Amino acid sequence: MLGFSINVRIGLWVSDLKLGVKAGLKAAALTQPEALGLDAFDADITPRNLSFSGRRDLARHVRNVGALSALKADVGGRRLADPRNLDTNLERLRDVVQMAADLGAPRVQIAAGFVPDDLKENTTERTALTEAARALNVVASNSGVSICWLAGSESPETLAQFLAVADPSSMIEVDLNPGAFVMRGGDPLKALNALTARVSMARAADHWRGGAEAPFGKGDVRWGEVLIGLSSLNRNLPLDILAACSLDCDRAKVLKASIDKLKSVRANPM
Numbered sequence: 001m002l003g004f005s006i007n008v009r010i011g012l013w014v015s016d017l018k019l020g021v022k023a024g025l026k027a028a029a030l031t032q033p034e035a036l037g038l039d040a041f042d043a044d045i046t047p048r049n050l051s052f053s054g055r056r057d058l059a060r061h062v063r064n065v066g067a068l069s070a071l072k073a074d075v076g077g078r079r080l081a082d083p084r085n086l087d088t089n090l091e092r093l094r095d096v097v098q099m100a101a102d103l104g105a106p107r108v109q110i111a112a113g114f115v116p117d118d119l120k121e122n123t124t125e126r127t128a129l130t131e132a133a134r135a136l137n138v139v140a141s142n143s144g145v146s147i148c149w150l151a152g153s154e155s156p157e158t159l160a161q162f163l164a165v166a167d168p169s170s171m172i173e174v175d176l177n178p179g180a181f182v183m184r185g186g187d188p189l190k191a192l193n194a195l196t197a198r199v200s201m202a203r204a205a206d207h208w209r210g211g212a213e214a215p216f217g218k219g220d221v222r223w224g225e226v227l228i229g230l231s232s233l234n235r236n237l238p239l240d241i242l243a244a245c246s247l248d249c250d251r252a253k254v255l256k257a258s259i260d261k262l263k264s265v266r267a268n269p270m
Helices: 021-029 052-063 083-103 120-141 156-166 178-183 188-195 223-231 251-267
Strands: 008-013 035-039 067-073 107-110 146-150 173-176 199-204 239-243
Touching: 008 067, 008 223, 008 251, 021 035, 021 052, 035 239, 052 067, 052 083, 067 083, 067 239, 083 107, 083 120, 107 199, 120 146, 120 156, 146 199, 156 188, 173 188, 178 188, 178 199, 188 223, 199 223, 223 239, 223 251, 239 251
Parallel strands: 008 035, 008 239, 035 067, 067 107, 107 146, 146 173, 173 199, 199 239
Antiparallel strands: none
16 A cells, blocks of 8 residues: 655654753664654753754754754643743743744644643633643744644543633644553544644654553554544644653664654555
8 A cells, every 4th residue: 555645754752762962863863754853951952051053053963864843841840730830931931932943943842731621620720721822822923933732631622622712713733642542541533533623743652541651563552543544634734743752661772663663654554
């Protein structure tokens, strides 16, 4: 069967190699990635420490390996659902968005935190998340960088409903996390259907149903079906699938195997 979509690029999150940025890019090159993701809070490249010339050099090194798909930013704790630290966290994320613009990254992937159901007892968290989404949209629109919300912590229907209210102009993209939905007993294809208008990338880490992360291809995510679903999305820009791994293992070997498997599935999803 002929491969289905030249608009789906396959790569990896460099930070998951756990080698630092410089050594990580060298190791990533051996996997022949089509797209790359960097952690904006990696000690080597934190926005407040990386000068403009340093950003220019980093962008050049990245281009020699693959296309820069995204920077990711996780402020930790309760993330953007915590109103007490919201201003501080938003300031940190503004710096990340500016660095993404300087590096030529089209998006910043945000681990925003769990979006609770729209109930009275969840008003504080949802108000903080809504304020964060709107503030980040303003920053992103002024920089030419998109905000990409990491999905998977909550039900896809809850996230879709939240984003419809917080971002009615549909500027915020979504990073689909099939493994997270499988881990919670959900269906990634139903998640894709609920979030289809916003999905611009996907996280490729396998999981057992109701359990922990699995070696890629050994878990319960049906990657052929996921890639078919992703390839059917009508996008002007490439949709990036980035391999990820949090297992205690030889990360370089495992991530290369993940990329090889994804390319194989892309060529023959059935």
